[in-house]
Amino acid sequence: MDPLLELKNVSVHFAGLKALTDVSFAARGGEVKAVIGPNGAGKTTLFNVISGYVPPTAGEIYLENKPIHGLAPHHISARGVRRTFQNGGLFGEMTVLENVLTGLHVQISSGFFGLMLGTRAARNAEREATEKARRLLDMMDMGEFADQQVKSLSGGQQRIVEIVRTVATEPPLMLLDEPAVGLSPPMRERMMEIIRRLAGEQGVAILLIEHAIDLVMAGADVIIVLNAGQKIAEGSPEQVREDREVLEAYLGHA
Amino acid sequence: MSGDTASGSPAPVQRSRWISTFYLLPVLAAFIPLFANEYIQFMANRMLVYILVTVGFNLVVGNLGQLAFANTAFFGIGAYSTAIMMSHVGLPYWVALIIAAIAGGLAGLLASITALRGIRLYYLAIITLAFGELMRWVYLHADKVTMGSDGLPLPPLDLFGLPITTEVGKFYIFLAITVVVVKATSNLLRSRIGRAIMAIRDNELTTASLGISTAHHIVLAFVWSGVVVGIAGAMFAALVGRVFPESFGLIEVIVHFAMVMVGGTGSLIGSVIGGVTLTALPEYFRQFPGMEELFFGIIIICILLFLPKGIASILAKLSAVFRERYYLD
Numbered sequence: 222m223d224p225l226l227e228l229k230n231v232s233v234h235f236a237g238l239k240a241l242t243d244v245s246f247a248a249r250g251g252e253v254k255a256v257i258g259p260n261g262a263g264k265t266t267l268f269n270v271i272s273g274y275v276p277p278t279a280g281e282i283y284l285e286n287k288p289i290h291g292l293a294p295h296h297i298s299a300r301g302v303r304r305t306f307q308n309g310g311l312f313g314e315m316t317v318l319e320n321v322l323t324g325l326h327v328q329i330s331s332g333f334f335g336l337m338l339g340t341r342a343a344r345n346a347e348r349e350a351t352e353k354a355r356r357l358l359d360m361m362d363m364g365e366f367a368d369q370q371v372k373s374l375s376g377g378q379q380r381i382v383e384i385v386r387t388v389a390t391e392p393p394l395m396l397l398d399e400p401a402v403g404l405s406p407p408m409r410e411r412m413m414e415i416i417r418r419l420a421g422e423q424g425v426a427i428l429l430i431e432h433a434i435d436l437v438m439a440g441a442d443v444i445i446v447l448n449a450g451q452k453i454a455e456g457s458p459e460q461v462r463e464d465r466e467v468l469e470a471y472l473g474h475a
Numbered sequence: 476m477s478g479d480t481a482s483g484s485p486a487p488v489q490r491s492r493w494i495s496t497f498y499l500l501p502v503l504a505a506f507i508p509l510f511a512n513e514y515i516q517f518m519a520n521r522m523l524v525y526i527l528v529t530v531g532f533n534l535v536v537g538n539l540g541q542l543a544f545a546n547t548a549f550f551g552i553g554a555y556s557t558a559i560m561m562s563h564v565g566l567p568y569w570v571a572l573i574i575a576a577i578a579g580g581l582a583g584l585l586a587s588i589t590a591l592r593g594i595r596l597y598y599l600a601i602i603t604l605a606f607g608e609l610m611r612w613v614y615l616h617a618d619k620v621t622m623g624s625d626g627l628p629l630p631p632l633d634l635f636g637l638p639i640t641t642e643v644g645k646f647y648i649f650l651a652i653t654v655v656v657v658k659a660t661s662n663l664l665r666s667r668i669g670r671a672i673m674a675i676r677d678n679e680l681t682t683a684s685l686g687i688s689t690a691h692h693i694v695l696a697f698v699w700s701g702v703v704v705g706i707a708g709a710m711f712a713a714l715v716g717r718v719f720p721e722s723f724g725l726i727e728v729i730v731h732f733a734m735v736m737v738g739g740t741g742s743l744i745g746s747v748i749g750g751v752t753l754t755a756l757p758e759y760f761r762q763f764p765g766m767e768e769l770f771f772g773i774i775i776i777c778i779l780l781f782l783p784k785g786i787a788s789i790l791a792k793l794s795a796v797f798r799e800r801y802y803l804d
Contacts, residue, residue: 298684310684312677314741315670322667323674327686329667333695336666337659347666390685 224249225426226394231280233270240266241450250424255437258447264430268396272304273297303392305383313372317382320371321354324389361385361415377408397429401436413440501654508643516642523649524710525750529734530660531703537741539696540676542596545586545603546731548610549701551723553579553708558627558718568632572709579705580698587697591690614720626719629712649710656703661743672696737778739785748786
């Protein structure tokens, strides 16, 4: 199977700083890939370059075999690369359900006049979208919160809502920036389980940045280790755990 | 789709209840002429005009979350289009009303360009205020068409050949227009379009990241706001019978804004409440000459101090029926 996302020798250099050097890897649907590395290793820059917020200084990025390097963020997002942010980005005044429905926006096929007049077709389209949104929320065990305002939820619950909303857009690729940071231990495990199910049941290719090594070791299929902007290892959790260079560079003096 | 987003109760129950509650107010209002004298009837007609003024303004300020104050421009353009089309072109009222709606929509389109160019907050506020003042200058100085400060009179109102000479006649026409426009706005706000508009208010970048065209929805909100307020302008022209530039000045913007704030930002029922309350209160305070502005000011300050989300927020606490999401923030 062709990889969904492929990076070929991508480098990002800022003035006097080599944020990423010669990074190559591929991501496939149904696979959870974690990017780990010490602070300043280039993890966020990696996400920025994939989603178009930072142009690559050198190298190429392909999504479904088509080049996306150098495209503007909204063009890349239109091709199905979805990114969650560390600080939410939920619509706080809306309910959980409405947030997810907003993710379904482009899939609702009703036009302005149909919606204004409240035609049967427009109402049906809305109803179907609502049912789909509720199904997605139920799938993530968030159904009971559907009609609550987002800002009344805990931080962890909000994070899950954001992921459900992103999933609603049916993205082939999701970039998750520290999805478990700041969550309580049970919530962290649930988050990881949700991520596993997204890959397993929806076939989404997932790339995630995570600091919590225990979660990554338990949940990721493949781990990419970055250090000082370079990829120093890529492999299964077992392989990475045994890697001498990783132990030295990342896990410190262990 | 109404009840599905309501909090608490199961969707089907909420839906049927909402249908009855939506039409409850207009049905009750239809009995006003039985009790009202000519003066009260005139005030009721004014209220209908200001309900639409507030509904349109709230769309941009409350739902889209943009500090755009072009509302008096939309209002004046709607009123003057109606007067010009009727007295100069000789068109019947209903055609003039449609033209006023289109003219208001075009003014909305013009106003949206500022927001599209990334102009926000205070800059957007001052530019759109200037737009309103500019239009007032046009009404004053295009006196060959508008008759300047003398005001432009409308010929007597008729609908499909039927003369409408009484306030009661106007009332039923206005009531029908108001119900149709508010219902259409309610449909839009409850749809994917309404959600996208409110998503832009809450977080513009994330909205775009979900593949939603923010520019498209910003334009839509402004244009629909212009259409609604343009229609209100056409009703205003028919109500007063002669359109003056002074009706669309800076004080008028402040009144519109107060109506939105007192009713409740982003709430459709709030717009109705705001339009009605702030039309009635100044009239009521007229019995205290010299004190009217003081009372009016104090009331607005108190409402906003104790009910920052407007009078609509009390209704949310009182009854689940009113807790409908798009109607109450």
